[in-house]
Amino acid sequence: MSILVLAEHDNAELKDATLAAVTAATQLGGEVHVLVAGHGCAAVADAAAKVAGVAKVLLADDAALAAALPENVAPLAAGLMAGYDAFVAPATSRGKNIAPRVAAALDVAQISEILSVEAPDTFTRPIYAGNAIATVKTSDAKKVITVRGTAFAKAATSGGSASIETVGSATDAGTARFVGAELTKSARPELTAAKIIVSGGRALGSSDKFHEYIDPLADKLGAAVGASRAAVDAGYAPNDYQVGQTGKIVAPELYVAVGISGAIQHLAGMKDSKIIVAINKDEEAPIFQVADVGLVGDLFTLVPELTGKL
Amino acid sequence: MKVLVPVKRVVDYNVKVRVKSDQTGVELANIKMSMNPFDEIAVEEAIRLKEKGIATEVVVVSIGVQQCTETLRTALAMGADRGILVQTDVTTESLAVAKVLARIAADEAPGLIILGKQAIDDDANQTGQMLAGLLGWAQGTFASKLDPQGETVNVTREIDGGLETVALKLPAVVTTDLRLNEPRYASLPNIMKAKSKPIATKTPADYGVDMTPRLTTLKVTEPAKRQAGIKVKSVDELVTKLKEMGAVA
Ligand SMILES: Cc1cc2nc3c(=O)[nH]c(=O)nc-3n(C[C@H](O)[C@H](O)[C@H](O)COP(=O)(O)OP(=O)(O)OC[C@H]3O[C@@H](n4cnc5c(N)ncnc54)[C@H](O)[C@@H]3O)c2cc1C
Ligand SMILES: Cc1cc2nc3c(=O)[nH]c(=O)nc-3n(C[C@H](O)[C@H](O)[C@H](O)COP(=O)(O)OP(=O)(O)OC[C@H]3O[C@@H](n4cnc5c(N)ncnc54)[C@H](O)[C@@H]3O)c2cc1C
Numbered sequence: 001m002s003i004l005v006l007a008e009h010d011n012a013e014l015k016d017a018t019l020a021a022v023t024a025a026t027q028l029g030g031e032v033h034v035l036v037a038g039h040g041c042a043a044v045a046d047a048a049a050k051v052a053g054v055a056k057v058l059l060a061d062d063a064a065l066a067a068a069l070p071e072n073v074a075p076l077a078a079g080l081m082a083g084y085d086a087f088v089a090p091a092t093s094r095g096k097n098i099a100p101r102v103a104a105a106l107d108v109a110q111i112s113e114i115l116s117v118e119a120p121d122t123f124t125r126p127i128y129a130g131n132a133i134a135t136v137k138t139s140d141a142k143k144v145i146t147v148r149g150t151a152f153a154k155a156a157t158s159g160g161s162a163s164i165e166t167v168g169s170a171t172d173a174g175t176a177r178f179v180g181a182e183l184t185k186s187a188r189p190e191l192t193a194a195k196i197i198v199s200g201g202r203a204l205g206s207s208d209k210f211h212e213y214i215d216p217l218a219d220k221l222g223a224a225v226g227a228s229r230a231a232v233d234a235g236y237a238p239n240d241y242q243v244g245q246t247g248k249i250v251a252p253e254l255y256v257a258v259g260i261s262g263a264i265q266h267l268a269g270m271k272d273s274k275i276i277v278a279i280n281k282d283e284e285a286p287i288f289q290v291a292d293v294g295l296v297g298d299l300f301t302l303v304p305e306l307t308g309k310l
Numbered sequence: 311m312k313v314l315v316p317v318k319r320v321v322d323y324n325v326k327v328r329v330k331s332d333q334t335g336v337e338l339a340n341i342k343m344s345m346n347p348f349d350e351i352a353v354e355e356a357i358r359l360k361e362k363g364i365a366t367e368v369v370v371v372s373i374g375v376q377q378c379t380e381t382l383r384t385a386l387a388m389g390a391d392r393g394i395l396v397q398t399d400v401t402t403e404s405l406a407v408a409k410v411l412a413r414i415a416a417d418e419a420p421g422l423i424i425l426g427k428q429a430i431d432d433d434a435n436q437t438g439q440m441l442a443g444l445l446g447w448a449q450g451t452f453a454s455k456l457d458p459q460g461e462t463v464n465v466t467r468e469i470d471g472g473l474e475t476v477a478l479k480l481p482a483v484v485t486t487d488l489r490l491n492e493p494r495y496a497s498l499p500n501i502m503k504a505k506s507k508p509i510a511t512k513t514p515a516d517y518g519v520d521m522t523p524r525l526t527t528l529k530v531t532e533p534a535k536r537q538a539g540i541k542v543k544s545v546d547e548l549v550t551k552l553k554e555m556g557a558v559a
Contacts, residue, residue: 067474067476069476070439070442070443070449071442071448071449074443092470093452093467093468093469093470094469094470096435096436096439096451097439097449097451097452098439099436099439100404100435100436100437100438100439100440100443101439101440101442101443101449102443103405103436103440103443104405104408104439104440104441104443104444105443107405108405108524109403109404109405109523109524109525110404110405110434110436110440111525112432112433112434112435112436113433122528126433126533127336127431127432127433127530128321128327128336128430128431128433129430129433130533131326131327131329131336131532131533132327132329132336132530132531132532132533133530133531133532133533134527134529134530135527135528135529135530135531136525136526136527136528137525137526137528138524138525139524139525139526140524173446173448174479175446175447175448175478175479175482176448176449176450176476176477176478176479177476177477177478178474178475178476179464179475179476179477180474180475181469181471181472181473181474181475182472182473182474183471183472183473184471184472192470196557221558229488232489233488233489238472239454239468239472239473239487239489240468240469240470240471240472240473245430245433246348246427246428246430246487246488248470253557254552254557254558264326265323271533271536275552275555275557276536276539277548277552277557283541288538288541289536289538290536290538291538291539292539292540292555293539293540293541293542293548293551293552293555294539294540294541294542295541295542295543295544295545295548296541302545305545306545306548306549309545309546309549310549310558
C-alpha cells in the first residue's frame, strides 16, 4: 500500500496536525508520502522530509495553491492519487475542507475523524458527539481518511530523510478567490497543541470579564484559552476558541473548565483530557460528572484566588 | 436565484444516545428526532435571502425514510416554498446523498446550495464538500457570514486560526456554522400553511443513484467512561490536589 498524507501548513511552517496524520498513515502499513501544496512553501517541504516515517515529499508550489482553496487543491490531490491507495488528511478545518472533495473525485466514501486503525480497511470513529464509537470497514479500493489529532501520537520531526519531488503545476479553477483572513493573534499556545487549557463559559458574562478572569489564570499556567459555545456566541471569546463537538477537539494534560455547565456538545470536545478541573457554582452541574477535581463556588472569587496561589 | 437546502432528520440534539447492548448501533426506538441544527441555520439563511429579495424560491430536500417528510414540513413552516423527499430505507452515506443532490441541482439549477457543516449524528462533515466537488462548483464551508454580490458570494469561514473570507462564483455550495444566524421558530399560522405546501416524493432510482453503502459498521461501542473524581472545599485544597497529581509545578 502507498499512502499520500496532506500536509497542514501556512506556507512557512509545517503544523503538528500533520504529524498525527503521518502516524495514522504509518499504521495503515506501506510507504508514506507527504503532499505539500502551497506557494513559496519550500521550507515546509524541507521540514516534512525530516519527519520520521516519511519516504517522499511531493512539493506542489503554485500561486493557485497559496490559500489552500479546495477548488484548486482537491483536483491536484485527486490526480496524484492515481499512484496511491490511501489519502490521509488531518481533521483540521483545512483537511475537512479538502478531503471530502478528493473523495468525491475518486468516487469513494470518506471515513471522518478516525480514532484508530484496526486494520488497513477498518477504523474506529466517534459518532453522536463521541457518545458512541463506531468500527467501520470500507469496501472502497482507495481510501480517504481524516485523522483526529488527539487520537494519534505525533511522528518525530527529525530522523527522516525523505527525497523531495516537485510535482507539476496546479491549475486555478477560477471559481473561488481568497479575499482575506482575520487570524486570532495570541502569544499563548495553540489550543489543539496546548498541554494546559483554561476554558471559560457563559458565566463570565462579558468579553471584559472573560479577559479579566480567564487570561491571568491561563498566563500563570502557561495555558491556552478555550471557551464554550455559549461564550463564543455571546461574543466573550473569538470563534476559534470554541471547544466541543462542533468546535475544536482537545486532549490536554490539564483542562480547567470555569463557569461551564458541561453540555454533551462541550464534553465531546474535551472529555479525553488527562485531568479535568471544574469550577462551577452549581454543585449539580454535569461538568462535575467528568471532572477529576471539582470546586463548587463563585468563579469571580475563586479564580483570582487560584491565580494568586499558583 | 433559487436556493436549495438539503435537510437531514437526526436524533434531537438534547437526546443523550445510548449504545445498543448488542453493539449494532445506537438505540433509536421512541427517540425524539429533529432537523439537524445546522440545517435549521441553512433554512433560515435561505429564507432571509428570500426576504431580502435575493432568492426567488427556497427548495428543501431530504433523503431518507418516509418520516423525513416531517423534517421537510418543519422547513416549510419556517418559510421554505416546497420540498422534495427522496425516499429510501437504506443507510444514507454522504457520497450517495451528494450524488442525489447533484442530480437535483442539475434539474433545479439553484444559484446557491446551503447545507449544514455537519450532521450531529454521524458528525461526518463532508456532504457539502463532496457535492461541490461533484458539481465542480466553489465551496464556502463553515460559514459565519454570507454576502451575495451579484455574480459572486462572499463567504466568511470559521477556520482553526480565526476567520477567512473567500469570494465564490455562483452557483456555489455553502455549509453553515453555528454563528451564521439564529433560526426562527415557526409560528402556528405558518405551521398550518406549511401543510398545504407541495412536497414531491422521489426515489434514488429516479436520479439513477445507487445507494448501496460503501461502509459496513462492524460494531458500535461505548466510549471509555470517565469516573467522576472528587470535590474539594477550597482553593488551597485544589492547589494541593493539583500538585499531588503533578498537573502543576
Ligand atoms: C448543534 C449544536 C452544537 C453545539 N456545539 C457546541 C460545542 O462545540 N461546544 C460547546 O461548548 N457547546 C456547543 N453547543 C452548545 C451546548 O449545548 C451548550 O449550550 C453550551 O456548551 C453551554 O455553554 P456554557 O456551559 O458556557 O453555558 P451554560 O450552560 O449556561 O452554563 C453556565 C454555567 O456557569 C455556572 N455559573 C454561573 N455563574 C457562575 C459563577 N459566578 N461562578 C461559577 N459558576 C457559575 C452555571 O452554574 C452553569 O453551570 C452546541 C449546541 C448545539 C445545538
Ligand atoms: C455507525 C455509523 C457509522 C458511519 N460512519 C460513516 C463514515 O465514517 N463515513 C460515511 O461516509 N458514512 C458513515 N456512515 C453513514 C451515515 O449514515 C451518514 O449518512 C453519512 O456519513 C452522512 O454523514 P452526515 O449525515 O454526518 O453528513 P454531513 O456531511 O455531516 O452532513 C452535512 C449536511 O449534508 C446534508 N445532508 C446529509 N445527509 C442528508 C440527507 N440524508 N438528506 C438531506 N440532506 C442531507 C445536510 O445539509 C447536512 O447538514 C455511518 C453510519 C453509521 C450508522
